Amino acid sequence: SLTVATPTFAQGQLPKLVxxxxKHALLVDGKPFLMLGVQANNAANYASQMPKVWPAVKALHANTLEIPIAWEQIEPVEGKFDFSYLDLLLKQARENDTKLVILWFATWKNNGPQYAPEWVKLDNKRFPRLVNGKGEVKNSLSPHFxxxxxxxxxxxxxxxxFIKANDPxxxxxMVQPENEVGAYSAIRDFSPTAQKIFDGQVPKELVKAMNKKPGTWKEVFGKDADEFFYAWSIGRYVDEIAAAGKQVLPLPMYVNAALRDPFNDQDPFTYSSGGPTWNVLDVWKAAAPSIDALAPDIYMRESEKVRKTLEQYGRPxxxxxxPEIGSDKAYARYIYDVLGHQGIGFAPFGLDFTGYSNYPLGAKTVDAKTLENFAVHYRLLSPMAREWARLSYEGKVWGVGEQEGGKPETIDLGGRWxxxxxxxxxxFGSIEAPWMAKAEKQPDREIPDAGALIAQLSPDEFLITGYRARLTFGAAKNERFMVSRVExxxxxxxxxxxxxxxxxxxQVDYGLNLTTLPQILKVKLATY
Ligand code: N0T
Incomplete structure (x- = not known):
């Protein structure tokens, strides 16, 4: 008899969020991985654009590319699938030694169904749109059908x-189902179908997760009822899609959020209502157990707001x-804050040469200089990315990006130091010392671009790196202190x-000065 050999691949370990x-880690090949990523522009998902994408990935020293796959692209005719682009993308990613995060642009790509096939988006009867509180039909598919x-x-x-069969x-x-889900200019769907569900009981799982007493949405959640209802409805919808995909191939999956004001209550009519904004994270956690992470897309330039957002989303x-942060220089130093909050990955949005810039969200122009604002940090971090990811998962890490005005700050390293x-x-010297007052100001400091990282190696030993920052260690109590060794x-x-x-x-008399050179130090602290 004829035996046909089935191709056996050296099946590596599946990526996993643990x-x-x-504390968390993204395991790639079984070990913690730090994603130094970049997201391609929205319509970059075509063979014609890839020659304008890969050179940017290279110039950035990124290890991961986030790029969309559109529903309209793989299923232009119902039931007929075409994965030729994905096939090419996988091959090119391997050639470029770059990991991929696939962005599934489908029912929702920022509120609308633009990336859905025409057989979906032109059939409002079969695939109904939502009706907002004013009775207007909006261009956003309803999650209730x-x-x-x-x-x-x-x-x-x-x-x-396809990924399972072609990506051994x-x-x-990672995979991102949908993109910045939710609706603009509508808090929820008010169509008769939706209203009937809204008038019913809050599902038991949610009542329990939120520590509430059973009742209707209005009874249980009062003024938040409309938004919580929509967050739950979209969360369940996305969860079912993710769960079905994970049954085929259980890759880590996350949902990205278009943010609301991190400090104040903002009218949900004015942002993407129903998405995983900070006020509904618990609703989303209950609605979408198949989703590994809820992830903020950061388009706020102020460090106070960014830090608040990182606190809101980085939770046990x-x-x-x-997965997205603005492409302008001012955003680049936030990599240090993200890593300081034990972040598993970071990706500026739209850094490629396809000819688009999303200013005022990001940079006015995207060119080699724009990329270099991020590349300086990725070049520094890529050789130590694995080590950092391990320390972040297993030990203690700290990190800060420069705040506006170069405001100094003191970090408590766990009690003694x-x-x-x-x-x-x-x-040499210090700008804080009166006798140095005559020194000129350092040039090129209008836009904050500096930052520092610290990881604990043993009780008195720390690994440090950073960019344009000075680190001065000290003892918290009144002990005679010294830095005993700087390697x-x-x-x-x-x-x-x-x-x-x-x-x-x-090199050590006035603190440890990290410059624009890729410097990594191991520092031992002691008393005498
Ligand atoms: C992002 C990007 C892309 C504080 C914008 C941001 C990407 C999507 N949306 O270029 O379209 O696919 O996820 C929305 C930001 C809203 C304004 C926030 C002002």
Whole structure:
């Protein structure tokens, strides 16, 4: 008899999001992975655009590309699937030694169904749109109709099947079902179908998760009822799609959020209502157990707002992941804040050469100079990315991006030690010392671009790196303090630490000055 050999791939370990003691890691090939990512522009998902995307990935020193796959692209005719683009993308990603995050643009791409096939978006009878509180039909598909959910789910499952069959070594490390879900200019769907569900009882799981007493949505949630109802409805819808996809291939899946004001209550009519904004994270957690993380898309430039957002999304039950952040220089230093909050990944949006800029959200122009604002940090971090991810998961890490005006700050390193981070210092002396007052200001400091990272290696030993920042260690109590050893080194290709030299003299007299060079130090603290 004839035996046909079935191709056997060296099936690597599936990427996985894991949590231990309230800390998280994205495992790739079984080990914590730090995603230094970039997201391609919206319509970059075509073969014709890829030559304008890969050079940007390279220039950035990114290890991961986030890129859309459109429902209209894989299922232009109902039931007929075409994965030629994805096939090409997988091949090119392997050639470029880059991981992929697949963005499933389908029922919702920021409120609307633009990326759904025409057989979906032109059939309002079969796939109804929502009706807002003013009785207006909006261009946003309603989550309350089975036909829409089934159609999206079917296509998504096909997508996951294709990935499973064609990506044995797991180039695809995460999947984002939909994009910035929710509705603009509507808090929820008020159509008769939706209203009937809204007038019914709040599902038991949600009542329990929110520690409430049973009742109708209005009874249980009062003034929040409309938004919570919509968050739950979209959450359940997305969860069913994700769960079906995970049955085929259980890759980590996250949902990204268009944010609301991080400090104040904002009228949900004015943002993407129903998406995982900070006020409905618990609703989303209950609605979507198949979703591994709820992830903020950051388009706020102020450090106060960014830090608040990172606190809201980085929780023991939610891994912090920033799948989008603005492409302008001012956003780049937030990589240090994200890593300081144990973030698993970071990706500026729209850094490619396809010719689009989303100013005022991001940079006015996207060119080599714009990319370099991020590349300086990725170049520094990529050799130590694995090590950082491990330390972040297993140990203690801290990180800060420069605040506006170069405001200094002191970080408590767990009780005995602390470190003061200052900016705009020359390597010798201190701008805070009166006798140095005559020194010129450092050039090029209008837009904050600096930051620092610290990881604990043992009780008295820390790994530090950063960009244009000075770190001055100290003892919290009144002990006679010294920095006993400062070792400069680097990580080799295999991620091993290589000793280069010890710092002393000028190099340590006024704190440890991290410049624009890729410097990594191991610092030992002591008392005498
Ligand atoms: C983002 C991007 C892309 C504080 C905008 C941001 C991407 C989507 N949407 O270029 O379209 O696909 O996720 C919306 C930001 C709303 C304004 C926030 C002002």
């Amino acid at each position: 949590t231990k003691d309230g 089975r036909a829409t959910l089934e159609a999206d789910k079917k296509a998504f499952v096909e997508l996951m099947r 070594d797991h180039t695809v490390i 039950d939610n891994a912090l992941f920033v 602390n470190v003061r981070v200052t900016y705009g210092e020359w390597q 400069e080194g680097h990580f080799d290709e295999a991620g091993r630490w290589v000793f280069d030299r010890l710092w002393n003299g000028d």
